[in-house]
Amino acid sequence: MKKLRLALNKGEKLRFLSHLDYAQAVERMIRRADIRMAYSEGFNPHMKISFSSALALGVTAAAEYIDMDVLEEDSLESIMERLNRVAPPGLEVLDGKEMPDKVKKMMAICNYAIYEVTGPTTADVEWSELLKTFNEAPEISYEKITPKKTRIIDVKEFVKESITAHVDDGKVTLVMGIGIYPQGTIKPSEVWNLGKDSYNWPITSDYEIHRRAIMVENEEGRFTPLEINY
Incomplete structure (x- = not known):
């Protein structure tokens, strides 16, 4: 075997x-x-x-x-x-x-994912400037609702690196890295909707999600599951 x-x-x-x-x-x-x-x-x-x-x-x-x-x-x-x-x-x-x-x-070991969330943008803006408030915030409280309970989490515990944006043909793609830890995670759709509702990102509730990578993050860096031996 x-x-x-x-x-x-x-x-x-x-x-x-x-x-x-x-x-x-x-x-x-x-x-x-x-x-x-x-x-x-x-x-x-x-x-x-x-x-x-x-x-x-x-x-x-x-x-x-x-x-x-x-x-x-x-x-x-x-x-x-x-x-x-x-x-x-x-x-x-x-x-x-x-x-x-x-x-x-x-x-148990795949603890980091990179997502691309794409949907219509409703205004012509400079996304690098628009994302600054979110990206530079040391802490962002968010009410996470699940079928079993509702709790307040810190989004920046899971979204540790800056979100980037790319606009093409009236649609914006937000690239976000999200940690997946024993204490939980946050969904890319939740980050998208949080930006729309709380940070005035000019987007709608219509989006598609693509996971670019699922990775193993350790003290040496980030690796695909094929790049490690455990």
Whole structure:
């Protein structure tokens, strides 16, 4: 048995797949490629696959990562090729790496994400100036509402670096890096709406979200899951 870590696309055609549907699409692709997988034990055995994160409905990603335990002698390159032969549009295998037998769950180590949020802008403004108040604030209180509770969080605990903007054809794309920590996180949609409601960003409630990267941040820097060995 060997453990493979693969980077997969979640393209525009898969935007409206839930995380569960996306996981099931990956499993169907593996079955169609006839990859021999290791399975869990018990009454309901399932493929030994773990994902880097759960993307919200409507969010695309440049790369989603999975760890999979395979019972194959075939090379990594051959397995990737077999998967891509049967991959539906928008779910191609982009890259891969063979990992040590014992690795940490990616959901536990992937703690930083870079998002692009794009929507119509309602005014012609100098975004670098407009974003200064938000970017330079040492603390920003925000009432985060979840189904279980409502609490006040400090947005700058999770958005530590400056948001940047790019305008094209009447739409603005805001690029934001967001930390994902044991104490929680903030959604890019929440940052977008906070800017609209509290900082007079000339945007509407109509937007699309693309995750440019999911990363592992440690004392040495930020790395993709394929750039580390744990």
